[in-house]
Amino acid sequence: MTTLEATRAAADATSGSAPGASSTLDENTVLQVNHLKKYFPIERGFLRRNVGVVRAVDDVSFAIRQGETVSLVGESGCGKTTTSRCIVRAMSPTSGEILYRTDEGKVVDLAAMSMEEIRPLRRGFQMVFQDPFSSLNPRMTIYEIISEPLKVSNIGTRSEREDRVADLLRRVGLRAEYMQRFPHAFSGGQRQRIGIARALAASPRLIVADEPVSALDVSVQAQVLNLMMDLQDELGLTYLFVSHDLSVVNQISSLVIVMYVGRVVEVGPPQALFKQPKHPYTAALIASLPKVNFSGEVLERAIPKGEIASPANPPSGCYFHPRCPFAIDVCKNVTPELEEISPGQYAACHRARELDLST
Numbered sequence: 001m002t003t004l005e006a007t008r009a010a011a012d013a014t015s016g017s018a019p020g021a022s023s024t025l026d027e028n029t030v031l032q033v034n035h036l037k038k039y040f041p042i043e044r045g046f047l048r049r050n051v052g053v054v055r056a057v058d059d060v061s062f063a064i065r066q067g068e069t070v071s072l073v074g075e076s077g078c079g080k081t082t083t084s085r086c087i088v089r090a091m092s093p094t095s096g097e098i099l100y101r102t103d104e105g106k107v108v109d110l111a112a113m114s115m116e117e118i119r120p121l122r123r124g125f126q127m128v129f130q131d132p133f134s135s136l137n138p139r140m141t142i143y144e145i146i147s148e149p150l151k152v153s154n155i156g157t158r159s160e161r162e163d164r165v166a167d168l169l170r171r172v173g174l175r176a177e178y179m180q181r182f183p184h185a186f187s188g189g190q191r192q193r194i195g196i197a198r199a200l201a202a203s204p205r206l207i208v209a210d211e212p213v214s215a216l217d218v219s220v221q222a223q224v225l226n227l228m229m230d231l232q233d234e235l236g237l238t239y240l241f242v243s244h245d246l247s248v249v250n251q252i253s254s255l256v257i258v259m260y261v262g263r264v265v266e267v268g269p270p271q272a273l274f275k276q277p278k279h280p281y282t283a284a285l286i287a288s289l290p291k292v293n294f295s296g297e298v299l300e301r302a303i304p305k306g307e308i309a310s311p312a313n314p315p316s317g318c319y320f321h322p323r324c325p326f327a328i329d330v331c332k333n334v335t336p337e338l339e340e341i342s343p344g345q346y347a348a349c350h351r352a353r354e355l356d357l358s359t
């Protein structure tokens with residue numbers, strides 16, 4: 001089974017509806033990513049000779065249905081940001097399809113479109129960025145920042161935009177009069193609320209949130225996550241939620257996709273994935289979550305052993321084999337395919353059926 005079939009079938013298993021065909025989306029699917037690849041050239045020397053490629057995203061496929069949250073997790077460098085940026089076409093993919101259902105219900109392939117063709121569709125999909133400090137222009141007022149997507153899409157008069165910004169600020173838990181201020185006046189959590197308000201300005205249906213709480217204090221993380229979940233319910237939003245932290249996605253996702261070195265290694269609903277991971281890498285990520293006692297003291301934390309493989313020079317066979325405690329000979333030579341191991345749960349591991357990795 002291909003990654004695409006597996007992720008789509010996993011999504012079907014989660015939401016309980018019939019599987020869709022590969023190049024046509026069923027009516028509930030907002031986004032279908034097919035075999036997405038993004039390779040960066042490695043250039044050396046004065047003449048900038050091409051000496052290789054970084055396979056940042058290497059054949060990633062998944063589907064997101066209307067109103068659901070699909071999470072992308074994995075350690076730093078596994079290709080989460082590159083995947084997100086390709087989807088919103090902040091960068092062009094090397095190959096693959098990004099099938100997107102427009103506000104009018106038409107299905108288009110964002111990967112094959114020019115920036116000019118994409119511009120009128122932009123209001124439908126927006127991004128929330130990881131760093132609320134660098135992602136807000138310090139020289140723009142909050143009004144200018146939040147209303148920018150409206151201005152770009154030529155939506156509303158100045159006074160209509162002011163009303164909209166006031167409404168958005170209230171929705172994200174801030175005061176309307178803050179719109180006259182500059183970003184430096186706000187804390188990290190407040191800035192991320194402003195980033196969310198900006199993403200919501202043009203009434204998108206799909207939000208791609210790249211580690212939206214990772215830069216925030218733990219206490220503030222929960223508030224911003226709760227806000228995002230409330231907004232999803234109120235506005236019927238669809239989320240692609242990116243995080244390096246499995247504990248963050250556990251509560252909020254309908255489907256979790258685990259990536260390692262540009263590839264999908266496990267897909268499943270969070271409850272199953274946490275209780276009974278099928279891929280040793282997922283198990284290692286779960287084991288690395290801090291275990292705390294009642295007074296908040298960290299008791300143990302098992303960091304996965306070894307270095308993360310480089311996407312510029314990945315190992316042979318299973319990319320995880322140099323770090324995997326269960327590796328056998330075949331793992332060094334043969335790349336494992338993503339397969340359904342238990343209903344709705346998929347893993348790319350030669351030993352997934354025989355290993356008991358329950359937590």
Ligand SMILES: Nc1ncnc2c1ncn2[C@@H]1O[C@H](COP(=O)(O)OP(=O)(O)O)[C@@H](O)[C@H]1O
Pocket residue numbers: 040054055056074075076077078079080081082083311
């Ligand atoms: N513009 C770029 N040029 C070359 N390599 C890049 C570029 N952007 C990202 N990479 C590499 O691609 C891989 C994936 O990066 P990224 O998508 O940022 O991962 P993540 O968000 O999961 O931390 C990393 O090895 C990173 O160094």
Ligand code: SF4
Pocket residue numbers: 279280281318319320321322324325326327328331336348349350351352
């Ligand atoms: S294929 Fe082999 S090396 Fe890779 S995760 Fe499975 S057991 Fe480990």
Ligand SMILES: [Mg+2]
Pocket residue numbers: 077080081082211
């Ligand atoms: Mg990133």
